[in-house]
Amino acid sequence: MTPDVRLGADRYIAPAALPGDTLTTAHELKTHDGATVQGLLRVVPGATTVVFLMHPRQDFSHHVLVPEFLSRGYAVWTQGSRSAGNDLTLLHEQALLDMAAGQLFLREEGFESVVSVGHSGGATLAAFYIEQASRLPHQRLVSTPGGKPIPLQVASLPMPDGLMMMAPHPGQGALLLRVIDPSVTDESDPLSVDDSLNPFEPSNGFRLPPEPSTYSHDFIEGYRRAQHARVARIDAVARERVEAASAARRRFSSSADPRDQRASLATGVLAVYRTDADLRNVDLSIDSNARPYGSLFGSRPDLTNYGIVGFGRLTTPEAWLSTWSGLSSRANLVKNLESVTVPTLLVELTGDQASFPADSAALTRASASEDFTHVEVAGRHFGAPLVAGGTSGATLTGEAMNHWLGKRFPTGAFVSM
Secondary structure (H helix, E strand, C coil), X not given: CCCCCCCCHHHCCCCCCCCCCCEEEEEEEECCCCCEEEEEEEECCCCCEEEEEECCCCCCXXXXXXXXXXXXXXXXXXXXXXXXXXXXXXXXXXXXXXXXXXXXXXHHCCCCXXXXXXXXXXXXXXXXXXXXXXXXXXXXXXXXXXXXXXXXXXXXXXXXXXXXXXXXXXXXXXXXXHHCXXXXXXXXXXXXXXHHHCCCCHHHCCCCCCCCCCCCHHHXXXXXXXXXXXXXXHHHHHHHHHHHHHHHHHHHHCCCCHHHHHHHHCCCCEECCCCCCCHHHCCCCCCCCCXXXXXXXXXXXXXXXXXXXXXXXXXXXXXXXXXXXCCCCCCCHXXXXXXXXXXXXXXXECCCCCCCHHHHHHHHHHCCCCCEEEEEECCCCCCCCXXXXXXXXXXXXXXXXXXXXXXXXXXXXXXXX
């Protein structure tokens, strides 16, 4: 019998219908550095506040929250980055310029207030943007962790008026740091394993579902140290390849040899095997909440960990350092929130498999906002109901967000769906 390792049905939640008087327009924007990004603007009559939904690598055009905001009189802007759907080359510093283009556009459209909404990894992008926008131009970043120049110091970065977060995990890199399998002994062999660190080895505490796994404190601590060490090793390889390409570019600048130009582009691609190995997905006693057994990628992490799914599986060295390295990436939600002073709402989903109670506590402590609100709603990471037939997490999140918005950013007349 073939094991059931399908992606959970809760990953794909159909949004509710849009209000009948919604006006939708498509827009193509140019970023400060000349890239092209696309977005959809949905407006209902009387809307003076617009919410801005964006993710660094996912398409939020039909996000489940869109109708939740429109039905209560708010306009909605959904935008992609230049790397939408493509982890391979995603640089978070470039995504900040993409977000800036959307912020500029919405101000030019005449909205009185713009509120950023970040779901999952979109929360870190929004907070990273606010961190950089809040700085004086000369204090902003000038390059990616790999050294690629980024013109944040001369770009216009309009500040949003508020930030709302749904199921925020700590950032792409910070997330990968805790889901990467540290038992890999050979980065070129997806089956290589150090049994003493194998999270799916029965002698270490693993049990096949439906029986829960139970890991000892010593194993958990050693596992986390080994995860850190594996990311550090990959970082070293990435930096070596980026520097080799940079050296080739320097040689080419004073040489007519085309071999140097070719070498400057030949950084290669990193294949990072086995990135679906968070112990909390099989040992539900670790940072417990109401989550079901399994990960975001399936009900059998012991199998999906060896497949092609998972975070950061294929990436350039530059993108690894900017986005997927929990040691090098600057897109870290806890750190970014230390600079976010605008009114902030955190909506924690009680059955989340990627963002846990300890994360919410850390984010609450880190926030610099004097107007910070943390609420819990029943649901799963992508907005599915916590129990079959129950109210969806998306609807409950929408209610919480609209209640919070109504007290701070009143808009036009209520629109009934």
